[in-house]
Amino acid sequence: MLKQLYQLQLIETKERHELEKQQKSNEFQQLRKVKADFTHQKDSYLQLEQEIAALDEQLASFPAQMAELEEKISAENAAIYDGSVVNAKELAAREAQIAALTEKLHELQSLESLYVGEREQKKGAAGEIKKQMAHDYQEFNSLKVQVQQMQAEAKERLEEMEQQKKELEAAIPADELAWYESVKNKCGGTPVAMLNADHVCSGCHTIVPPITFKRTSMGQQTICENCGRTLFVEE
Numbered sequence: 001m002l003k004q005l006y007q008l009q010l011i012e013t014k015e016r017h018e019l020e021k022q023q024k025s026n027e028f029q030q031l032r033k034v035k036a037d038f039t040h041q042k043d044s045y046l047q048l049e050q051e052i053a054a055l056d057e058q059l060a061s062f063p064a065q066m067a068e069l070e071e072k073i074s075a076e077n078a079a080i081y082d083g084s085v086v087n088a089k090e091l092a093a094r095e096a097q098i099a100a101l102t103e104k105l106h107e108l109q110s111l112e113s114l115y116v117g118e119r120e121q122k123k124g125a126a127g128e129i130k131k132q133m134a135h136d137y138q139e140f141n142s143l144k145v146q147v148q149q150m151q152a153e154a155k156e157r158l159e160e161m162e163q164q165k166k167e168l169e170a171a172i173p174a175d176e177l178a179w180y181e182s183v184k185n186k187c188g189g190t191p192v193a194m195l196n197a198d199h200v201c202s203g204c205h206t207i208v209p210p211i212t213f214k215r216t217s218m219g220q221q222t223i224c225e226n227c228g229r230t231l232f233v234e235e
Contacts, residue, residue, distance in 0.1 A: 001172060002232035005180050006192045008168045011161050013190060018154055018161075027150060031143040038136045041129050048126040055119040062112045069105040073098055186228070193229035203229040 022028055076098045085091045169177060183191045193203035199213045200206070204227035208216075216222045216231045223230055 001176050002192055002230065003194075003235075004168055004172050005176065006194055006232065008165060008172070008180070009184070009190050009192050011165050011168070015158060015161050016189065018158055022150060022154055025147075025150060027143055027146045031140065031147050034136050034140045034143060038133060038140060041133050041136065045126055045129045045133065048122050048129070052119055052122050052126065055115050055122070059112065059115050059119070062108060062115075066105060066108055066112075069101055069108065073101045073105070076101065183230075191229055193224055193227070193231055195231055195233045197234065201227065201229065201231065203227045 076094050079085060080091065080094050085094060172180075180191065187203065190203055193201045195201060195208060195213055195216055199208050199210070201208055201224045203224060206224070206226045208224055208226075208231070212222050212225070212231070213233070217233045221230065
């Protein structure tokens with residue numbers, strides 16, 4: 001019965017390797033990387049869009065602010081030349097006010113120019129990210145088709161293994177199956193090991209003592225002293 005359990009174990013090991021092979025395949029790893037890169041780029045693109053919108057909102061307020069300052073400067077100049085100013089002290093105050101307003105206007109104009117440049121820079125960066133996203137999206141779809149094909153082929157192999165398992169399990173007594181299920185996780189899913197003619201344990205690849213090999217050959221229940229797996233002898 002150990003031989004059948006060993007065969008069941010081999011199938012389950014193949015199933016695990018099949019699933020691991022999918023996860024470790026270059027196509028699957030590349031698909032995950034492209035997806036992660038795309039998600040990162042999307043976040044960066046959305047962040048840039050928010051920053052551009054904030055700059056647009058700020059720039060939209062500049063014309064009104066500058067028009068207000070220009071209107072105040074014109075009013076101060078008009079007051080100087082229309083005879084409203086009656087003494088040197090008032091003239092100096094008007095000129096100081098004009099200078100302050102003019103400086104503020106220049107600062108606002110410089111800030112506007114700075115914001116325009118920053119907006120254009122961010123728009124350029126957003127455009128580049130958008131191009132890269134389009135490229136990555138095409139690559140993602142191409143890789144996705146390859147991975148789906150691999151998964152479909154793996155599914156067929158797994159279904160075939162599952163059928164083999166069912167046939168084996170049907171031939172194994174319930175108590176033997178229950179024992180197998182209860183101990184297999186203790187040995188990494190492989191509780192049964194086969195001894196070949198050279199007395200080598202298939203589980204840990206060490207040579208067992210001659211007495212262990214002899215007892216196993218006689219049908220006695222034995223375990224590998226190195227790895228703890230239950231042994232049987234290869235016929």
